[in-house]
Amino acid sequence: MDRAVRVLHVDDEPEFADLTATFLREADERxxxxxxxxxxxxxxxxxxETHDCIVSDYDMARMTGIEFLETVRKRYPDMPFILFTGKGSEEIASEAISAGVTDYLQKGSGTEQYDLLANRIVNAVDRAHAQAQARQSRDRFRSLSEAYPDVAFYIDETGEYVDILAGDESPLLYDDAEQLVGHQFWEVLPSGTAERxxxxxxxxxxxxxxxxIEYQLEVKAGTRWFEARVVPLEASSTDREMxxxxxxxxxxxxxxxxxxTALHxxxxxxxxxxxxxxxxxxxxxxxxxxxExxxxxxxxxxxxxxxQEAWTMETDSKQCYEKTSIEEENSFAVRAFRNGTTILAEDVxxxxxxxxxxxxxxxxSVPLGAFGVFQAASSDVRAFDEHDREFAELLVNHARIKLAQLADKERLRCRTEQLRERTDELERKNERLDEFASVVSHDLRNPLNTLELSLELAERTGEEDHFERCYRAVDRMDSLLEDVLSLAREGQEVDDLELVxxxxxxxxxxxxVxxxxxxxxxxxxxxxRTDSGRLKQLLENLFRNSVEHGSTSPDSGMRGSDGRNVTVTVGDLDGGFYVEDxxxxxxxxxxxxxxxxxxxTAGGGNGLGLRIVEQVVEAHGWSIRATDGTEGGARFEVTGVEIDE
Incomplete structure (x- = not known):
């Protein structure tokens, strides 16, 4: 196309419109x-004036780009119309396609967009001119066909062939002309067809x-479909109606x-x-x-x-490249993907x-939008025509829209999952905050009260026993604070695992301990495979629990009140380990x-030790349960552990 291309650009931002016009002229001087x-x-x-193509924005004051497109289609049904907009979405694209848009391009921030826009304009105008010429050719052919029909018959009222306007060797006849003239429908056609x-x-x-009438008939050229127009003629000199x-x-x-229909x-x-x-x-x-x-x-x-994600060939005979860089310059698939246009190569x-x-x-090669490319190949020259191109584009467009819907659905699912995980994490943190608040408001209050009262008595009396009580209260608070910090730390997820x-x-x-x-x-x-520091904290707390509670066993006369001689065992489990006393x-x-x-249940206990154990287990994704030991003591079983074989 060497002649000038007259473009009408519609945009309610004058400066952007002028800028676009400048870049388009730089991209193509025509x-x-x-x-x-x-x-x-x-x-x-x-x-x-006459224009070759319209380029329009979507978001405008008095009329949207889609409404403008619908108005244009009523007056100029064949005018190429490109929607060039900064407000892009699948919904707008779908509406534009339904309204008959020629092409759809989203505004970007670089100058490359104007080269792409120029390419789309040239393609749209070329395609429109080609379609106009094709329509003119079809109209001329239609006129010739009406003047010289494919095949015509003179038939009388009894269904007899009086004359045939076709060559004797016409492939559209179901028998030679001389074999048909003088015979009735019933003699040369199937009975059902003859009756119709x-x-x-x-x-x-x-x-x-x-x-x-439309009908299907077996003729010399094979099984063909025909449309017949049957017109009565004036009576001839022999008064024979035909x-x-x-x-x-x-x-x-x-x-x-x-x-x-099949594509639908x-x-x-x-x-x-x-x-x-x-x-x-x-x-x-x-x-x-x-x-096919x-x-x-x-x-x-x-x-x-x-x-290459899917193909029709067997794997061992596959000939297409499995992977091609989109920087490749000489690939049909890459060129179609990068340009966003179909490539039909009749002879490569x-x-x-x-x-x-x-x-x-x-x-x-037909682009699947941002998802990839559909490509068909053949070992024959000119195996694909414009009909194949049109049908392939229709099919691929349906797939592209569905892929976009599935992508949106997957993004929504991921966002929902992230939100759910975030919500769960916040709930866990809130639970830990509640636990901290309980410790601070309750467990720390008692030793603080003890410390305050003991100091007051010590100042008043000067007796050393009150100072000893102060020291014990400070030790108690120190122990509580250490457990609270452990509770906060062990509630965090485990990131780095090592073989231990x-x-x-x-x-x-x-x-x-x-x-x-x-x-x-x-x-x-x-x-x-675990965080060794947290595993050690878990074991320390279980050991301490056994020592503090094991001394009260009625069947162990060897133990004193301080828990001496308790026996703690660490052993294997299927998928984990156990600690029992x-x-x-x-x-x-x-x-x-x-x-x-x-x-x-222990005097002076703060009740955080086993809670910390549970948090270490949960942070690893393990499970823990308390049960009876082999000798009647306490047994803690930890499962779901990643074990190196």
Whole structure:
């Protein structure tokens, strides 16, 4: 196209409109850009002068871009119309497509957008001119067809062929002309077809009006569809009533109609798909079954590459590249993806681009929007035509819309999941805050009161016993604060896991606990993936719990009131480990409450030790339960642990 391209640009921001006009002229010197600031002025400009293409914004004061498009379509149905807008969404794009938009482009921040816009304008104008020329050609052909019909018959009132206006060798005849003339429908056609034909002849003569009929018939050219126009003729000199039966081959139209119906069904199937894989499978199957494409591939954009996601070929005979960088310059798929336009190469030998296999002679690449490319290939030259292109674009457009819907759904699911996780985390933090508040308001208040009263008595009397009580209160508060800090720390999720020897950590933890003569037995050689510091805290608290409570066992006369000689065992479990003692155990009624913050049966206990144990377990994603030990003591079982075999 060498002539000037007259572009009408509609945008209610004059400075942006002028800027766009400048960049378009720089992109292509053939552009003659007229700028107006509203749809009303644009309609006046269209009435005053001829334009090749309209480029319009969406968000305008008196009329939206879609409303303007609908008005233009009523007056200028074939005018190329490109929606160039900064307010992009799937909803607007869908409305624009329904209203008959030629193309849709979202405004960006760089100057590259104007080169892309210029390319879209040229393509739209070229396509519009080509379509106009095609319509003129079809109109001329239609006139010729009406003057010289495919085949015509003179038929009398009895259904006899009087004359045939077609060559004897016409492929649209179901027998040679000389074999038909003088014979009736009943003699040369199937009985059902003959009866239908005679009914049409009778109606044409009785009503003295044009009758039409569509029918399928086996002729020399094979099974074909015909549309016949049957017109009664004036009586001849022999007073023989006749009609002229003009039949036109409409097989291609019927096949196209059937293809469109099948594509509609396929589009409904795509619409019912609930995952991306099902969309691709339907796309591939439909291209093979309905469009009869032999070699079809779906390339999906991932991390700067087009990756082959689905194909019609067997894996061991696959010839398409599995992955192609989108920076590749000579790939049909990449070019279609980057430009957002379909590429139809009737003969790849005449193209500057290189096919993925030297045996391919024809390629049809259709972009799937931002998702990837649909590509069909053939070893035959000119295997694809404009009908194939049109049908493929229709099919792919349905898939693109569904993929966008699924992508939105997945984004919504991820955001919902993130929000749910955030909500759960906030709830856990609130629970910990409640626990801290309980400790601060209750457990710290008693030693503070004790300290305050003891200091007052010490000042008043000077007796040392009151100072000793002060020291014990300070020690008590120090212990409480240490447990509160542990409670806060152990409630956080575990990020870095390392391989840890359970026996080693258990023995280190035992050394940090005041066991007062107790005994540790380790019957495990497990290696765990865990946070070693938190595992040690867990074991320390379980050991301390055994020592503090084990001394009250009625069946252990060897133990004193300070918990000496309690035996604590660490051993293996299926999927974890256990810690048990030979003390008095835990009453079954109390086992659900022992992990609650503040619950304690030991004198002076703050009830945070086992709560910290539970938080360490939860932070790792493990599970813990309290049960009876083998000798009747307390047993804690930790499962769900990642064990190195």
């Amino acid at each position: 552009f003659a850009v007229e700028t107006v600031t509203g749809p009303v002025d644009a309609l006046d400009a269209l009435s005053a 034909f005679l009914d049409v002849v009778d109606r044409a003569m009785e009503t003295d009006s044009l009758q039409t 009609v002229i039966w003009v039949a036109r081959d409409i097989t291609q139209y019927k096949e196209r109609e059937g293809t469109l 069904s396929a589009a409904q199937e795509v619409g019912r798909s609930d995952d991306v894989g099902a969309v691709y499978e339907t796309l591939i199957a439909t291209a093979k079954r309905i469009l 494409f032999d070699i079809v591939s779906i390339y999906v954009e991932r991390e700067g590459n087009l990756v 030998g005449e193209s500057e681009l290189t096919p993925t296999d030297s045996g391919y002679r024809s390629v049809l 020897d359970l026996e080693t950590v258990a023995r280190e933890a035992w050394l940090t 005041e066991t007062a003569g107790g005994e540790l037995v380790v019957e495990t050689s497990l290696a765990l 030979d003390g008095p155990g835990i009453p079954e009624a109390d086992r659900e409450k022992i992990f609650d913050a503040g619950y304690s």
